[in-house]
Amino acid sequence: MAEYEKILFKNIDQPGQDRIETYLKNGGYKAFEKAVTNMTPEEVTEEVIKSGLRGRGGAGFPAGRKWSFLPKDSDKPVYLTVNADESEPGTFKDRELMEKDPHLVIEGTLITSYAIKCRTAFIYIRAEFTYAAKQLIRAIEEARAKGYIGKNILGRGIDIDIIVHRGGGAYICGEETALLTSLEGGRGHPRVKPPFPAISGLYGAPTIINNVETLANVPHIVNRGGEWYASIGTEKSTGTKIFCLSGHVNKPGNYELPMGIPLRELIYDYGGGILEDRNLKAVIPGGSSVPVLTADKIDVHLDYESLAEAGSMLGSAGVIVLDETVCMVKAALNMMRFYKHESCGQCTPCHQGTYWLLRILDRIEHGRGTMEDLDELIHICDNIDGNTICPLGDAATPGVRSTLQHFREEYEYHIEHKKCMVSMAPRFV
Amino acid sequence: MEKTSQIILSEKSVKELRRLENLYPEKKSIVLMVLHVVYDQFGYLKPAAIDEAAGVVGIPPIDFHQAASFYTFFPREKVGKYHIQVCRTLSCYLRGAEELVDYLIEKLNIKMGEVTEDGIFSLTEVECLGSCGTSPMMQINDTYYENLNRAKVDSILDELRKKAKSG
Numbered sequence: 001m002a003e004y005e006k007i008l009f010k011n012i013d014q015p016g017q018d019r020i021e022t023y024l025k026n027g028g029y030k031a032f033e034k035a036v037t038n039m040t041p042e043e044v045t046e047e048v049i050k051s052g053l054r055g056r057g058g059a060g061f062p063a064g065r066k067w068s069f070l071p072k073d074s075d076k077p078v079y080l081t082v083n084a085d086e087s088e089p090g091t092f093k094d095r096e097l098m099e100k101d102p103h104l105v106i107e108g109t110l111i112t113s114y115a116i117k118c119r120t121a122f123i124y125i126r127a128e129f130t131y132a133a134k135q136l137i138r139a140i141e142e143a144r145a146k147g148y149i150g151k152n153i154l155g156r157g158i159d160i161d162i163i164v165h166r167g168g169g170a171y172i173c174g175e176e177t178a179l180l181t182s183l184e185g186g187r188g189h190p191r192v193k194p195p196f197p198a199i200s201g202l203y204g205a206p207t208i209i210n211n212v213e214t215l216a217n218v219p220h221i222v223n224r225g226g227e228w229y230a231s232i233g234t235e236k237s238t239g240t241k242i243f244c245l246s247g248h249v250n251k252p253g254n255y256e257l258p259m260g261i262p263l264r265e266l267i268y269d270y271g272g273g274i275l276e277d278r279n280l281k282a283v284i285p286g287g288s289s290v291p292v293l294t295a296d297k298i299d300v301h302l303d304y305e306s307l308a309e310a311g312s313m314l315g316s317a318g319v320i321v322l323d324e325t326v327c328m329v330k331a332a333l334n335m336m337r338f339y340k341h342e343s344c345g346q347c348t349p350c351h352q353g354t355y356w357l358l359r360i361l362d363r364i365e366h367g368r369g370t371m372e373d374l375d376e377l378i379h380i381c382d383n384i385d386g387n388t389i390c391p392l393g394d395a396a397t398p399g400v401r402s403t404l405q406h407f408r409e410e411y412e413y414h415i416e417h418k419k420c421m422v423s424m425a426p427r428f429v
Numbered sequence: 430m431e432k433t434s435q436i437i438l439s440e441k442s443v444k445e446l447r448r449l450e451n452l453y454p455e456k457k458s459i460v461l462m463v464l465h466v467v468y469d470q471f472g473y474l475k476p477a478a479i480d481e482a483a484g485v486v487g488i489p490p491i492d493f494h495q496a497a498s499f500y501t502f503f504p505r506e507k508v509g510k511y512h513i514q515v516c517r518t519l520s521c522y523l524r525g526a527e528e529l530v531d532y533l534i535e536k537l538n539i540k541m542g543e544v545t546e547d548g549i550f551s552l553t554e555v556e557c558l559g560s561c562g563t564s565p566m567m568q569i570n571d572t573y574y575e576n577l578n579r580a581k582v583d584s585i586l587d588e589l590r591k592k593a594k595s596g
């Protein structure tokens with residue numbers, strides 16, 4: 001099994017890493033000190049652009065370039081909002097970072113705040129992550145006591161405060177504009193873009209929204225340079241990525257590996273292979289919002305470009321593994337129930353479309369479907385895709401489309417025989 | 430003597446509301462955080478407590494009720510002392526979430542969405558809790574219980590039942 005250098009997870013299992021004393025002992029806050037002492041904000045941004053770091057929340061937009069979109073002459077304050085609303089099914093990396101190494105997240109937040117000249121940063125964390133929120137709040141107080149947060153930080157005349165803001169249990173608030181509406185005290189309804197948040201975001205002021213994992217990379221980039229970071233991974237997908245492995249593998253969990261490693265290596269070398277040595281049926285490589293890959297695509301490389309070429313997406317790198325006993329109609333139904341539940345209700349194609357997709361999938365699963373239903377599913381998907389304010393609509397359809405494309409025989413079997421073609425082995429014993 | 434309107438928010442809750450009041454650049458931002466305060470004290474969004482909290486921070490109650498009907502984290506009616514939420518989304522389903530739900534229904538002798546007669550447990554299903562690598566799992570109040578099997582569920586429920594009965 002190949003060994004790769006861990007960057008984000010380097011110290012994650014060190015006892016006491018969540019305390020500032022241990023974090024400092026392991027070289028913590030050196031990057032922040034270096035940034036504010038030796039670098040201008042523009043130089044920090046330049047280094048992050050050089051690193052090629054792309055947003056780890058799912059969209060993969062270059063982080064440094066996002067920062068450079070901020071207006072240079074605005075008289076409004078600039079806000080940073082850390083997206084810690086981790087809710088994409090199959091994704092659980094930010095939670096581990098915040099629970100075990102909260103100072104790394106805080107240091108990334110501080111350096112980014114410095115780079116974009118933000119004085120108030122918010123960490124929007126999903127409501128259910130109570131422990132992670134407590135860890136962040138304690139880390140902030142520890143950092144405040146050491147003079148890394150507050151007024152006139154390190155005597156450099158910089159003021160930065162960080163507020164931990166707890167969500168209310170809504171997947172949609174991970175979408176950046178819905179997050180802002182929610183943070184302003186409203187129901188989590190996404191907004192039309194443009195204007196992009198960098199121009200008009202929180203309270204109408206220029207705002208940057210970055211994912212937790214994205215920001216956790218920033219201290220390392222400042223410490224070791226953008227060029228070093230860009231040398232890891234592939235040419236266009238640089239650095240490491242935390243792959244969240246779940247489903248039918250022997251060793252599920254978070255694995256930090258360079259971008260571009262083969263899916264086979266992740267599942268068989270790191271994940272210990274399929275449970276009970278069963279055959280692999282399908283993999284969803286980027287959280288439940290991306291198309292399913294069939295088992296023969298196992299040699300695909302895990303980076304933005306290779307996965308797109310293979311017909312899917314890297315997304316949030318939530319890699320969900322399905323063995324041969326999974327009924328793909330049931331899997332599609334399970335995913336649709338999620339999107340229907342999480343649709344904010346603002347756009348008709350999404351809130352009506354997910355409702356009808358769920359109803360039709362449910363009747364097929366329960367033996368009441370017809371062959372016409374299969375065309376109807378695609379027809380509804382066509383009416384959702386591209387017709388909504390935010391990407392939730394577009395995220396709801398790949399599960400149906402790709403299972404129908406690759407496993408149509410299972411849908412037909414359901415309609416003809418009124419039952420699943422395969423049945424899943426019991427797992428809860 | 431006529432009773433004046435009763436104050437139901439605890440001192441701790443009021444103190445937290447006061448802290449929140451001026452924390453954000455714009456006051457309305459605290460809506461969700463205020464709901465958390467009410468939830469932390471009562472275990473659900475008690476309407477009278479929301480109205481009282483609204484009065485303390487000076488934000489119209491409607492803003493809170495609008496949020497309360499959108500965000501599903503907060504129960505809007507009284508639930509069990511221990512509120513069990515089982516994740517049913519794909520990764521958990523693949524590792525036996527449906528069987529876990531059946532087992533809990535059988536053990537607690539209630540239907541989905543109900544509260545046990547003694548008021549100790551309530552049971553619901555929820556969507557992805559971000560614990561996919563340690564599935565199947567459930568959240569009870571603020572705590573995640575992961576990598577569940579029957580024996581683990583037995584001991585968790587026994588322990589909580591004991592705790593509930595001893596006060």
